[in-house]
Amino acid sequence: MIRSVVFITTIFLLAVTTLQAQQEPALVFSNLGKQAASDSAFMAQKEAYRRAKDKTAAALALRQMGRICYHLGHYPQALDYHLQAGTLFRETRQHMLLAENLNDIGTLYYYNRQPALARPQYDEALRIYRQQRNNAGLAVTYGKIGHLYEKQQLYDSAFYFQRMALGGYGQIADRGGMAKIFENLGSIHEDLEQYDSAQYYFGHALALNTDSLAKIEILNNLGDILRKTGSYREGLEQTRLAVALARETSEQYQLSSAYRDMAKGFHLLRQPDSAYQYLELSRFHLLDIYSTESGKQLALLQTMYDMEKKDREIENLRNTRKATVAIVILGLLLVALALLVISRQRLKIRNAELLHLREQEQMRSALEHREALEQNLKQELELRSKELSAHTLHIIRKNQLLEEVHNQLEQMVRDDKRDQKKQLKQLQLQINHNFNHDQHWDEFRGIFEQVHQSFFDRLKAYCDHLTANDLRLVALLKMNIGSGDIATLLNISQDSLRVVRYRLRKKLNLPQGESLTAFIQSI
Template identity: 30%
Template sequence: MNIIQKLSCYFLLLFCGIAYGNPSDNILLQKGWDALVKDQENEAFNYFFQAYEKAKKENNVHDKAEALLYLGICSFGASSEKGLRYATQSLSEYKKLSATNPQAAKKGRSRCLQLISTIYSRQKKYPQAIALSKSVVSDLEGTNDTEGTLGLAYSSLGTLYEHQKKSDSSTYFFKRALAEFERSNNIAYLPNAYIKMGDLSKKKNQKQQSYELYSKAMRLADSSENKQAQVLSLIALGNWELTFNRQQPQAEIYFQKAKLLSEKLSDKVFEIKSIQALIDLKKLQQQFMEVSQLQDEQIQIKDRYYSLEREQIAKNLEVQFEVAEKDRKLELISKEKEVSRLTNFLLFSLVLILLIVFSFSYFFLKRINKRDKQLLKTKEELFTALEEQKKLKEQQFENDIEHKESQLSAITLQMLQKNELLEEIKSIIRKKDDSTEKQLSRIINSHFTQDQNWNDFDKYFESVNKNFYNKLKQKYPDISSNDLKICALIKLNLSIKEMASILNISPDSVKTARYRLRKKLQLTTEDNLTEFILSV
């Protein structure tokens, strides 16, 4: 890793302070960040990896995404490819939060894109880096971004456009970045933002404005005890003195103070930068002996720096090997779990199939049993219906026999009466005396007496037509005995002439009696008397 790359790494960490630093609740991530700020990258990587393993075990998608993001920050300085891989994995994990926690997913996506933009910028993929930072700006503009990600995107765009010599665009985004940092009062970002704006003002020969911006940066760096920002502010003030006041002694004071502060920093980029400022000053003063000494000192620092860098790279490789071994073991465990899961799945499937077959057989047999029971019940109902039908037929047969017996009794009685009458007439004729005619007349008259005959008629009529009279009397209380006789003769379906002969009255009298009966029965002219009587 050369000096420019290390400086780029520093600026990323510096600009990512709040957005990527101070993880909210995860202690392992907090410890890892603290170690990373102190340039203890190996220790930081271990903390971040432990946080990742813990989140993976607990299936905590948010912490897994955070851990992958910090692994990317920790790794990209030594390996852009690995940093990019961790960043894209983190981006994938944040995407899973879209349904459950869309706000966290959106913020995480923006942070990942900004990290990827920085990696692309290191790889000099400026168009891709610009596109990503613009995407971050598009997502966060108009929102209350308290983490500083939007300001970082503005600052990245300003730096990227500065590389492309687009001063207007660069100035525009640096101003937006400063405004965003001032709005959210992000003290960690403001010193560097003021230095950048001071550089722009210095290029425009705005002496007072550039000085005020550098002074603001210095005051904020002092108040926050940000040693790195203090070194950069002192170098900026020294260059300002050389540019506008030509005060080499004052500039040297600033550079020497910056050098003393940078010697205490673990990141030697700042010491190299402060020595370079002194070298440039001594060249202006034509103090070439001191220039040579400073250059030797700078070379020694670079040698130590590269030695430390190589050692750090070796440690990173060692950590990566350990991580790879853990990944391999985890992969083996994962495969074993997959085999176990597949075996359990097959066993579960087999049990499920057996259960389905058993259930199907059970319900099939149950259905057959239910059908058999239903068939047996239907047969029993059919048998019961046949028994009832048989009983009804027997009852009807008995009624028919009873009816025929009644008719037979009536006919027998009529024949007996007729025979008795004929025998009596025969006996009278044999005597042939004077009283014969009178006796015949008496007998005939006696047979015209209907009371006894009607009693017998009613008896046999009721035996055949049960409750006929009672039904009429209940429904029509005003009906007379003569009316009942007419009804009985109508029931026998006799003609008016036959009824007149039986009742020993004229046919006209029968018609009159029928008319009166219709009125008592409340029948209209359209109603048929015979049909009505037959229906009773």
């Protein structure tokens, strides 16, 4: 008999441990009941989202889709929908809806085990509710923050915010809200093992509550308190009330939880048969819940998959159409670009040809101008040469004439006509003076240098100590004038001319045998 009791007790403890390990995820389904989310509800919200005519309607549909996923335990997907809804609520400045959505996001972060991210969501919701002076929203958010601190075992902060919530519900006379806060306070006292206070707050919560599901939870909590304080039979009475109410309302999860509490009570009363029986009932209902909800989750997941697949197909079709249109537009743009490039190239070639023709024309004009200028210069040079030759010839003739006159006068002077001698002598002196006058030399040199440019400069670079008479002789030699004419022009004899040429050769350092005329022509 003792071995049997030990065996049943061991099985009971293992079962209780297993159920407690499963309790946290099972909480997701505790509030489904008549509000049970299904694939049809999700599809309805998805369709509402597609047909939404404004951002607010789309955000409401997204939030409902998030809540459905939350109640079925799909937290990441639920969080994504709520975040999308929050973005739209911000854009449309729907402050109250945004605050409610922030509370939902905070709860999701908590269930995702990210409490550090949950608190900022609640804080922003509080700021909005304060700005809008919404006491009900403040009370709800205070309660959520208190619950968050309770789960983190920060009980002082949990008490503070739960009392803030209680005060808020009291101001608006919300009995259901006050009942929920009393239940939360009872849970905190229970965690602190302050069972009298816990029983006090659970009692207040039960008295104020009108919601059947909440009453079942409170009755189960009261049963726990009584068991923990040693009042096993009184605890079983509270649990039996919870079982009856759960059967009446068809709350399967609460019924399973109540059966498990009854198994604990009978175990403590050392009635292993009854404990085992109720433990099996609890397991049966819990498995039934999981089976039902797993089917719902699978149906929802299949629906979500089908819808996402259809959305992807539609999006792919749209993308294909967009890609086709984009390709056509790109092709047209490329053709237009090619035509533009060809046009620009043709225009560039045409402009280059015109520029080339213009340059050729300019070069032709410049060449013609240069040829005309050279022709003018050539003509002018020829003219100057003719002038120089004419000038030289004129000088030669003048000197020849003067020489003849000089000779005649000399003959007259030899005569004995004393009365004419003095006048003739003066005339002879005047003629001699005319032979040596340089008045025409500057004019001659100017014309000479125009014909033979820079000749004297080159000559002086070779020999810089030549006299004016030397320069005259060199100029006449450069013009290829004969020795007789040179003697006449210089008004000297042939012998004197040979002496002058000899001195010039010495000044120019010409070697014996080199022609003076050839040398001067080479300069």
